Amino acid sequence: MGLKKVYTLNACGEKPAVARRGSLWEALGLPLKDHMVICFTGGGGKTTTMFSLADELAAMGKRVIVTTSTHIFYPENREVVLADRAETVKDYLKDRKEWYSGRTGQILVTGQTALHGKLKGMAPQEMDQLSCFSDVLLVEADGAKRLPLKIPREGEPVLLKGTHGVIGCAGLDAIGSLWEETCFRWELAEAVFGWKTEKELITPDQAARILVSAQGTRKGAESMDYRILLNKADNENRLSDGIRVMECLGEEWAGRCVMTSFFAS
Template structure:
């Protein structure tokens, strides 16, 4: 199944991806699917990411300060329906746009969909947000909260988890203990509280990625069922690098 079939998106959305374990790969797939329907898609970040990650999402990447970008975006929009933008390059990383700039672009209705990577994870499969994270535009409509199910059973430490000390604070699970179903549930519920404090009306969709084996799928399904609530009505089980990345929608 494709992401566009599983997510029930509206005709216009600003979609922010948070968490760890495949945000960029999921953003790439979603950008490709949405632009493939003819929709106008903008891809960016409110933090920093490697330049190759942004370039992997689309061929056209605009780099300029925020004031000049708005003019360039209007020009390039007529040439392509899939565009990535950033406001600067620092070594191997690019700096994205401010949440205020993204709110302005969304309000101008220049694109049908804006996809935003709203926090970083240093390539880990699980993270907890710092006080300044995630960086969500006020007009965000949907948040996709990603975690890699492959983290289950690995020790809670710096090698496996981004900011394990914050995971420890959220879950009361000691550093060095195996990451469990309870760990994932507590971290994702904490994420939900944080993002809805910023934007109460947004649509919240957890995604368990890296579901690459039957065991992964069973583990992800077990966590997803325990995560379901009045505010979490579905959870996606995905393997973002395959052509049909959504393997199951729970329930």
């Protein structure tokens, strides 16, 4: 997974700064619920973030199932059960006594085989049932073609009915970059936000607007616990960009925003 660093905004003092946090779960500040469902939306490092959070939860003794409602790359060095129905996962876990022992945390990945070395999700009504077999169900609920920012189209993201929390992700490498090179579905920006984006650079304010908008990364999560995660805070320049995005989010959302670096230089 590489070297992980987690930051939140430190509001103390005249000049905004970031504070290092001990874990991603601590920084997110989500209330832990029984059979909790957490979905990841947006762009910029959702899969890496999801598995990092799964590892932390397992270290806390939690049973974690990881899946997707879109596609993810088949994870290496993870326990995977190929299934298109929740019942298949249930049957698989019957033979895993350690899963129900409660002595150690566990992680299981599930989905169906897809093209190009990927896993795809099972039907939403089947995925809904997976939370019954786990303490926490983590779902990658959005696709962005590995780009750091995304504007969702109609029907996106695919959030499960029982979702408790949503983590909206973006990569800080989008800031100061061309829309057409770093934002998935960038052509929707004019219709959704009224912005002229062709051959223009993405600003911190625009990234912040997308992240908190009910027509952007927060789409479908308006009634859920929502957190913002800025990935690729890998150096001082990226950290500075992250602070600028946090300032543009405003006080309400800046306190629910986390920055991460999984491959710090």
